[in-house]
Amino acid sequence: MKLILLGAPGAGKGTQATKIAERYGIVHISTGDIFRANIKNGTEIGLLAKSYTDSGKLVPDEVTVAIVKDRLTWDDCKNGYLLDGFPRNLYQAEALDTFANIDGVVNINIDPNLLMDRLCGRRVCRECGESYHVSTLNGVTTCARCGGELYQRKDDNPETVGERLAVYNEQTAPLIDYYGKKGLILNFTGSEAPADVLFGEIVKVLDKLQ
Numbered sequence: 001m002k003l004i005l006l007g008a009p010g011a012g013k014g015t016q017a018t019k020i021a022e023r024y025g026i027v028h029i030s031t032g033d034i035f036r037a038n039i040k041n042g043t044e045i046g047l048l049a050k051s052y053t054d055s056g057k058l059v060p061d062e063v064t065v066a067i068v069k070d071r072l073t074w075d076d077c078k079n080g081y082l083l084d085g086f087p088r089n090l091y092q093a094e095a096l097d098t099f100a101n102i103d104g105v106v107n108i109n110i111d112p113n114l115l116m117d118r119l120c121g122r123r124v125c126r127e128c129g130e131s132y133h134v135s136t137l138n139g140v141t142t143c144a145r146c147g148g149e150l151y152q153r154k155d156d157n158p159e160t161v162g163e164r165l166a167v168y169n170e171q172t173a174p175l176i177d178y179y180g181k182k183g184l185i186l187n188f189t190g191s192e193a194p195a196d197v198l199f200g201e202i203v204k205v206l207d208k209l210q
């Protein structure tokens with residue numbers, strides 16, 4: 001199964017992506033994770049990407065598309081994959097069409113008023129990537145799942161979040177229509193439901209798609 005995960009920053013894509021990939025035995029490909037790993041390791045791509053990710057702007061399309069195009073040729077993609085954070089604009093979507101055949105687009109809708117607080121209060125596990133919110137951590141600084149250290153992403157600050165949300169609204173949201181016209185959009189509501197309830201809804205639909 002070849003899937004795309006769409007949704008605003010803070011919609012809970014990462015959490016759902018991990019669960020979906022595990023359940024269907026497909027590989028989770030997050031362009032944001034790829035950029036963060038490159039920045040951490042000081043690679044050429046990392047050096048280039050840093051100023052964009054720090055300010056919430058999109059890394060140039062040629063770079064991003066080339067990374068994904070190459071990634072999809074790896075052996076682990078044979079069973080399928082879930083793209084998380086890609087494509088993020090029309091150019092990337094059209095490029096993807098030239099080298100991939102997508103089966104479905106999981107679109108997580110969420111009340112936009114929740115996003116700023118969700119993102120600015122988010123803490124992420126350095127080891128397994130699990131997300132938490134400060135309001136429920138009660139001062140705990142380690143991951144309940146794996147014991148890893150929790151940290152705040154550099155781009156989870158009010159100014160950068162504002163830019164990320166603007167970029168989403170202007171450039172990424174039009175993809176809902178793009179994939180809608182192709183009959184590929186699968187809509188879900190992520191606002192109030194706990195992550196495992198939302199996952200249950202997604203599974204019901206994806207099981208039929210398999």
Ligand code: ADP
Binds near residue numbers: 032033052088155
């Ligand atoms: P979120 O969805 O929470 O904003 P991501 O982890 O998906 O965060 O992305 C973090 C940053 O990485 C983005 O703000 C952007 O700078 C860069 N990035 C990720 N995916 C793409 C992409 N497909 N095209 C361009 N830039 C990207």
Ligand code: ZN
Binds near residue numbers: 126129130144147148
């Ligand atoms: Zn963890």
